[in-house]
Amino acid sequence: MDRGACHSGDTRRDLLFDSHVREEITVTETVIDIHELTKSYNGTKAVDGLSLQIQRGEIFGLLGPNGAGKSTTILMLLGLSEPDSGTINVLGLNPTREPIPVKRRVGYLPDDVGFYEDRTGFENLMLTARLNGIPEETARGRATELLEQVGLTHAANKKAGAYSRGMRQRLGLADVLVKSPEIIILDEPTLGIDPTGMEELLGLIRKLSREQHLTVLLSSHQLHQVQQICDRVGLFVRGQLLAQGDVSSLSRTLFADDPIIITAEMDGYSSRLQDEIRSIEGVHHLEVGASLQADNSPAEADVPEPDTAVRLIIRSSTDCSPEVARRIVEGGGRLFSLSRQQYGLDEIYHRYFAGGDDKHGEKSDSKHYSQA
Numbered sequence: 001m002d003r004g005a006c007h008s009g010d011t012r013r014d015l016l017f018d019s020h021v022r023e024e025i026t027v028t029e030t031v032i033d034i035h036e037l038t039k040s041y042n043g044t045k046a047v048d049g050l051s052l053q054i055q056r057g058e059i060f061g062l063l064g065p066n067g068a069g070k071s072t073t074i075l076m077l078l079g080l081s082e083p084d085s086g087t088i089n090v091l092g093l094n095p096t097r098e099p100i101p102v103k104r105r106v107g108y109l110p111d112d113v114g115f116y117e118d119r120t121g122f123e124n125l126m127l128t129a130r131l132n133g134i135p136e137e138t139a140r141g142r143a144t145e146l147l148e149q150v151g152l153t154h155a156a157n158k159k160a161g162a163y164s165r166g167m168r169q170r171l172g173l174a175d176v177l178v179k180s181p182e183i184i185i186l187d188e189p190t191l192g193i194d195p196t197g198m199e200e201l202l203g204l205i206r207k208l209s210r211e212q213h214l215t216v217l218l219s220s221h222q223l224h225q226v227q228q229i230c231d232r233v234g235l236f237v238r239g240q241l242l243a244q245g246d247v248s249s250l251s252r253t254l255f256a257d258d259p260i261i262i263t264a265e266m267d268g269y270s271s272r273l274q275d276e277i278r279s280i281e282g283v284h285h286l287e288v289g290a291s292l293q294a295d296n297s298p299a300e301a302d303v304p305e306p307d308t309a310v311r312l313i314i315r316s317s318t319d320c321s322p323e324v325a326r327r328i329v330e331g332g333g334r335l336f337s338l339s340r341q342q343y344g345l346d347e348i349y350h351r352y353f354a355g356g357d358d359k360h361g362e363k364s365d366s367k368h369y370s371q372a
């Protein structure tokens, strides 16, 4: 069937009868369901009232600084640690009471996976297959196929002890996949890998997840890598899930009360224009500084000379960018660029992970003329 047909007629029925397009229908099925989970060590809460649902096929990033409680949560998901209170359901199973069926269906890649160093990559995968009761012939085929998928065919007969860090992580991924799990949990999978190796591994995880509808829970404190591949992220701080969602909705939630920052590069600035901008509804702060595009160094003054290129930084409670642009142009200014600050992972990182007080995520490196 021509995919174009999906846009007309009985779309729903067309989709259902097309085996290719059928894959595109999103059927949500919660495979990890956590409610009010709590775990303390020596009276200190490592996980504090965590509630989280993850859907089949989703790549979810569990983000948080050291000691946030990520590993403790993972251990409870795997049935390796018992919660103090709350419930966990993994693929319909209770990991505390049914750890073995959970282990059969959930793969776990720790941050530093252990191998038999004097055995080859292929032999290591075969050992894991045997441990999981996979028949010899099937195991051979699967090990060969997985080594190819993770790009290690060339190193199949090399001893694991001679693998680089990146190769070990890729072998670890293959090792986790030997038993054909439905969920894989990866703890800091790219730790210690160079940027190229990291890109490759993340690309591979995403590809495998998409192709095999594999659910991935990825724990990390490296926000940028998580942003690249995760459908959703959860921000974990001091045992609590502070917020969850895709990165842009997360930013909106976390920075909802922050002013909107608009930056304009222009020339033709005047005190009349300054008043015009300050009178825009919502604007509560205006800084005028040297433009990054300025080839002449402006003199210190309240209002620079009209031919001086300046950068305006406007803080507003609403997004008034179109109005700012209109008033600059109508006020005789030449507008070179106008941008609105978008909060991203850097700002989230500074505020919640690094304990920074850079509340506006703005680098104030411009030379100041005046402030409103």
Ligand SMILES: Nc1ncnc2c1ncn2[C@@H]1O[C@H](COP(=O)(O)OP(=O)(O)OP(=O)(O)O)[C@@H](O)[C@H]1O
Pocket (backbone or CB within 6 Å): 041, 042, 045, 046, 064, 065, 066, 067, 068, 069, 070, 071, 072, 073, 221
């Ligand atoms: N077995 C344990 N005994 C006592 N305290 C523990 C134990 N395991 C974890 N903790 C404490 O629980 C808190 C959460 O630790 P956890 O290892 O879960 O954090 P994390 O987010 O995984 O950190 P990291 O990124 O460093 O691995 C920390 O304060 C840690 O010291």
